[in-house]
Amino acid sequence: MCSVTDVGKAQLLVAHPGHELLLHAWICRTKPVVHVLTDGSGHSNAPRLDASAKLLREAGARPGVIFGRLSDRQAYAMILERNMTLLLSLVMELAEELRREQPIMIVIDAAEAYNPVHDLSRLIAGAAIEMANVDTKQYEYAVVNSPYSFDSAHDDVIAFDLDDAAHAAKIEQARLLASLIPDADDLLSRFGTEAYRREALRRVLDWAHIDTDSPALYEQFGEQRLAAHRYQHVIRRAEHMIPLRDALLDEVRKHACVF
Numbered sequence: 001m002c003s004v005t006d007v008g009k010a011q012l013l014v015a016h017p018g019h020e021l022l023l024h025a026w027i028c029r030t031k032p033v034v035h036v037l038t039d040g041s042g043h044s045n046a047p048r049l050d051a052s053a054k055l056l057r058e059a060g061a062r063p064g065v066i067f068g069r070l071s072d073r074q075a076y077a078m079i080l081e082r083n084m085t086l087l088l089s090l091v092m093e094l095a096e097e098l099r100r101e102q103p104i105m106i107v108i109d110a111a112e113a114y115n116p117v118h119d120l121s122r123l124i125a126g127a128a129i130e131m132a133n134v135d136t137k138q139y140e141y142a143v144v145n146s147p148y149s150f151d152s153a154h155d156d157v158i159a160f161d162l163d164d165a166a167h168a169a170k171i172e173q174a175r176l177l178a179s180l181i182p183d184a185d186d187l188l189s190r191f192g193t194e195a196y197r198r199e200a201l202r203r204v205l206d207w208a209h210i211d212t213d214s215p216a217l218y219e220q221f222g223e224q225r226l227a228a229h230r231y232q233h234v235i236r237r238a239e240h241m242i243p244l245r246d247a248l249l250d251e252v253r254k255h256a257c258v259f
Contacts, residue, residue, distance in 0.1 A: 008030075008032075009030070010030045010032040010033075011034070011035065011064060011101065011106040012027070012033070012108075013035040013107070013125050014036055014108075014121065015037050015075075017036055017039070017049050017181060018048070018052060020061075024055075025160065025167075025169075026201075027056065027059045028060070028166075031060040031061050032103075032107070033097070033103070034056050034062070034064055034067070035063075035064035035066040036049065036067050036068050037090075038117065040072065042072050043073075047068065049067070051177050051181050052177075064097060066093060069090070075117050075120075076235065079117070079120065079235050082243055087247075091127045091128050092131065094124060098128055098129060098132040098136055099133075099134060102136070104136065105138070106125050106129070106136055106139070107139045107141060108125045108139070109141070110122075110145065111140070112142070112143060112217075113211060113237070115144075119210075120244075123207065123208070125138055125207065127252055131251075131255050137203060138203070138207055139158070141202075142200070146190075147196060148195065150201075157201070157202045159198060160198070160199045162198070162199065170196060171188060174187065208245055210241060216236070216237045218235060222234035
């Protein structure tokens with residue numbers, strides 16, 4: 001039986017360059033195939049993918065078929081326009097790689113309602129697993145929430161507590177990338193650097209689930225930026241994310257009928 005730390009048996013899908021820092025030790029152990037949805041250009045239009053590529057290469061990981069495919073603007077436009085053609089093309093490309101590589105797991109950004117592109121990672125990976133008809137298990141890791149937000153006592157959570165050397169290496173990487181990826185340092189300081197001694201993965205049991213019990217933070221951020229004349233439109237859960245999810249579910253059902 002494969003374990004979750006077996007080399008070459010895992011894949012990782014993150015929304016933006018820099019997120020891989022949160023799982024630095026896990027990446028060094030497992031050397032996964034890594035997919036990155038955007039180039040991290042943000043609103044500056046300055047891609048920041050090279051720094052992530054270097055970090056991953058030095059850790060022994062390799063880039064996946066999706067690696068900085070979209071600019072941040074293109075990713076947000078895809079959601080705002082409910083562009084299923086583009087979204088489905090990403091799903092199908094990932095599905096083909098999953099079918100070819102047969103990983104035991106794919107790890108994705110947790111759906112925390114903080115950034116819609118983060119949440120999209122779950123939908124893309126979940127739909128791709130079903131399209132590929134593989135036994136790959138889906139796990140998520142906290143991006144903006146604390147690594148301790150996943151209860152390690154639960155059977156569906158895998159937690160690693162780093163030794164001093166691994167923790168120091170992780171924090172050092174964040175420091176080195178800070179000048180190239182502006183929010184890299186923030187990722188590992190939000191709860192104090194000691195909190196990031198833990199790396200935790202939680203099994204995703206329902207990739208299509210979208211939490212509607214609490215307000216989406218990305219809607220609040222969007223409304224603030226709209227009021228400040230920085231945005232022209234706001235991405236909304238009911239208007240954009242749920243219709244995209246529903247359309248993906250329809251595509252998965254159609255695919256299942258064909259096969």
